[in-house]
Amino acid sequence: MIYGTEEVRFTSAPGEVAFMLLANLGREPNPYISPRARDSTYPWGFDPSWTRIEGVSWRSGGEEGALDYDLRDFPLILQTYSLKEGIMTVKLPRGEAGTLVIRFRTRFPHQAMGEPGWLDGIHTWRFGWHPILLPEIPGNWEELPLYLPAYPYSLELSLPPGWVAALPGDRVTEEREGKGTVYHVSFARTVRSISLYIAEKGSISSFELAGEGPEIQAWYLPGDEDRVRALATYIPEILSWYGERFGPYPHKRLLLVEHPNTEGTSFAADGVVYLSRWYFSRMDLTAKGALSRAMQYVLAHELAHQWWGIGIGVDFDRGNWLSEGMAQYLSISWFEDRYGAHGGNLFVPSGKGLGEELLRNYFGFVNLREHLTELPYMDTAFMGFDEAVVKPSREVRYHQEDYERLYDKGYLVLRALAHYVGEDTFYQALREARKEYAGGEITPEAFEELLEKVSGKDLKGFFADWVLGDAVADYRVLYLRVEPLGEGRYRVRTGLEWRGSGSLPVEVEFVGEGDERKVVTWNPKKPREELSLELPFPPRRVILDPGHYVLDTDRSNNAYPRRFRVIMGRNDLPLDAYYLVVLDPMSGAVSGGYLDRFAWAIYPGERLVAGRIRYGRTGELFGIAQAADGFRGRISWTQYLWHRPATGFTGEYWERAGELKLGVLKLDTGFVPYTEIHWHEGITAVRAGVLSLHYFQGHWRLWARDTEEVALAPRTYLDLSFGFGRAYGMPAGLDFGLDEFITAQGRGYSKVFLGGQLWLPPLVDEYSLGGALLLSRVDQYLFLHVARLNEGPWVGEGGMAFVAHMEALGGLFPVTLVGGLVVPLLPQPDLQGLIFFYSVRVGP
Structure with missing residues (x-):
């Protein structure tokens, strides 16, 4: 709990001022989501945050008098619940000089991310732990831009004995007051907040990094000093690189803070960056330096906010693209x-060893830009969930893709924009933006105007299509024709095609036998065009957008002849080529495809082939066939089923809620048409089930099963299942078994199943297994199964299971161990007493 007094000094008071009470957005639980979803945020059940106003007064001329204030709902900007008392308005004596004094209390919630709130005894709050003064009162509250305005904040923080604070600021001093400590914090310029990080002494420690430039202070959790020191050495290099291109770091001090959350969530505020403990505990897991470069990138991202998002403010509702992108x-x-x-x-691991070689084999191909930014955008566009990077939350149609829209597509749009105007010009514009908007706020429209001024280009079309609009494009090469002209000259014609709702100038590269290359620019005017030119060499390949500068939803057709990547041993995932895996060491298969849009595989040993084609968010076609002791196979169409549940947030959210399958089985005895409908939900409720019907030569098979979850307490759930099936005249293999059982077996033409699982709170405490594996969580549940086949006796079993979630290779490679004890509960003459069982699942 924070007990605070906020003082706002006015030289000439306006008639009325307003404050945001952001903590009250967490005062009420989200009524739309399931208890399990809520528990992912609150480890031991919902824990509210709030700010309560204890009193408001006006101090002037040595006198202080109480003021009335009004509390009103926060506007429908980000969410539709917990809006009460989100805004406070106060009437002031217009034109008078004085100080507005607000006395308040703010409560820290216990939550898994630990910000805003507390986790493992550490209290963190960046923005909104105190009332935030709005620069002006909007004419329409529902159009309130979500700015965090910058002010010349200063802070006096008093802590009781045994507590310590890691506080940013250009000047931070501390003094003893009784047995406690009082911190005094100030900045030399306006800032958006003074972030709090408070813990018991001994639970966090610090060191300072000597060198030129800003003072760098790092805070670490027990056992992680060496890792934090290693990462901190990159800060001067990153700050210098940014400073040379975009202007100097704005403060005299910088804090690097290890945060206790294990969600992998990192964040920043004025003069401070917080990096999740998740990275430090996995930095050298299985392979030395497994996450070293990934951590440097995350650090660089959070440091970049000192220039954009915090240094230059944005509307965190409509314009968050200019922060995260x-x-x-x-x-x-x-x-x-x-x-x-x-x-x-x-x-890229350091050194040699078994773990290092495994990391190279599985993940050594990963390219930061291509696989972690461009590929997610391509997948989102392929699924039909792409939309504009700039729009208010209440107009967003696909909130489930917010990260990809703001971070991944946001980056790609800026990279395309930088290439369009020229990188040097773009950097100059960023420097100019810093001069004009540091400590203020910039809108997308103002950014466009600034870029036009610096570059001299008309960017209205670019911004209309790629920033404010939801344009998509697919560029492809259709053919390449080369005609000798004599005297070492060649006439080259290539067919180019553009499909979509927006286009950009695209580089076209002609590649010869050696180092011969020629790059020209194609500015699409029509959907299909031919580019003709003379070259001093005969090109053997033409490549569209070789530098991946434009947004393209499909890069498999960017080259002619088409590219193929042969993969032998080490993994790979090309964005601009079809892949061919020769004799996969795990399965022995020969396989190929493009990303996850289509794939095929041949298993020579099993004389089996399989293939799949995906059609965006509509569905997929699957087929499998085996020619061993006869011919068997299956072909099916799966229709994806979506719904848009109310989630408590403005805008729309899509959840895949099931699948409808239509297919045909080919068995030795003939063809079996079938249909299945599957359902599964996890946001507003937790349930899953299936209803299937098979038909064979006048006979049929029906199976239905449903599982519903009931929350009993925080992180404690009861899953109840019921299943029923009947089959008449079905071929072997299409009758019913006891697949849910460990202790019972059997087949029958009818089945009734009852089951229950009581999930108990998981054991969450990371434990290193010799540096090769990390045990991150153990789920535990009690189970009871009862079933009956045909008219036979009922069989049952009960027991307890543990699911140990382990990680390897920097946390990128999961290993799951399931084990437990089970006992037959109904007569089974062959089984008595406790039976131990286990299984291991390796890989994603």
């Missing part, structure tokens, strides 16, 4: 300048 642009640009832009550049 720009931080991506700055950090990836630094990363590629240091480590190169091409090939595997993210998971």
Whole structure:
């Protein structure tokens, strides 16, 4: 709990002022989501945050008198619940000089991310732990921009004995007051907040990094000093790189703070960056330096907010693209300048060893820009969930893709924009933006105007299509024709095609036998065009957008002839080529495809082939066939089922809620048409089930099962299942078994199943297994199964199971161990007493 007094000094008071009470947005639980979803945020049940106003007064001329104030609902900007008392308005004596005094209390909630709130005894709050003064009262509250205005904040923080604070600021002093400590904090310029990080002494420690530039102070959790020190050494390099291109770091001090959340969530505020403990506990897991470069990138992203999002403010509702997308642009640009832009550049372990070789084999191909930013955008567009990077939350149609829209597409739009105007010009514009808007706020429209002024280009079309609009594009090469002209000259014609709702100038590269290359620019005017030119060499390949500068939803057709990547041993996932895996060491298969849009595989040993084609968010076609002791197979169409549940947030959210399958089985005895409908939900409720019907030569098979979850207490749930099936005249294999059982077996033409699982609170405490594996969580549940086949006796079993979630290779490779004890509960003459069982699942 914070007991605070906020003083706001006015030289000439306006008639009325307003404050945001952001903590009250967490005062009430989200009534729309399931208890399990809520528990993912609150480890031991909902825990409210709030700010309560204890009193408001006006101090002037040595006298102080109480003022009335009004509390009103927060506007429908981000969410539709817990809006009460989100805004406070106070009438002031207009034109008078004086100080507005607000006395308040703010409560820290216990939550898994630990911000805003507390986790593992550490209290963190960046923005909104106190009332935030609005620069002006809006004419329409529902159109309130979500700015965090910058002010010349100063702070006096008193802590009781045994507590310590890690506080940003250009000047931070502390003094003893009784047995406690009083901190005094100030900045030399306006800031958006003074962030709090408060813990018991001994639970956090610090060191300072010597060197030129701003004073760097790092705070770490027990056992992580060496890792935090290693990462902190990159800060001067990153700050210098940013400073040379975008202007100097704005403060005299910088804090690097290890945060206790294990969600992998990192964040920043004025003069401070917080990095999740998740990274530090996995930095050298299985392989030395497994996450070293990934952590540098995350650090660079959070540091970039000192320039954009915090240094230059944005509307965090409508214009968050200029915060997160720009931080991506700055950090990836630094990363590629240091480590190169091409090939595997993210998971590069230090040294040699078994773990290091495994990391190279599984994840060595990963490219930061291609696989962690461009690929998610391509997947989102392929699924039909792409939309504009700039729009208010209440107009967003696909909130489930917010990260991809703001971070990934946001970065790609800025990279395309930088290439369109020229990188040097773009950097100049960013420097000009800093001069004009540091400590203030910039809108997308103002950013466009600034870029037009610096570049001299008309950018209205670009912004209309790619910033404010939801344009998509697919560029492809249709053919390449080369005609000798004599005297070492060649006439080259290539067919180019553009599909979509927006286009950009695209580089076209002609590649010869050696180092011969020629790059020209194609500015699409029509959907299909032919580019003709003379070259001093015969090109063997033409490539569209070789640098991946434009947004393209499908890169498999960017080259002619088409590219193929042969993969032998080490993993790979090309964005601009079809892949061919030769004799996969795990399965022995030969396989191929493009991303996850279509794939095929041949298993020579089993004489089996399989293939799949996906059609965006509509569905997928699947087929499998085996020619061993006869011919068997299956072909099916799966229709994805979506719904848009009310989630408590403005705008729309899509959840895949099930699938409808239509297919045909080919068995030795003939063809079996079937249909299945599956349902599964996890946001507003937790349930899953299936209803299937098979037909064979006048006979049929029906099976239905449903599981519903009931929350009994925080992180304690009861799953109740019921299943019923009947089959008449079905071929072997289409009758019913006891697949849910460990102790019972059997087949029958009818089945009744009853089951229950009581999920108990998980054991969450990371434990290293010799540095090779990390045990991160153990789920535990009691179970009871009862079933009957045909008219036979009922069988039953009960027991307890543990699911140990382990990680390897920097936390990128999961290993799951399931084990427990089970006992037959109904007569089974062959089984008596307790039976131990276990299974292991390796890999994603």
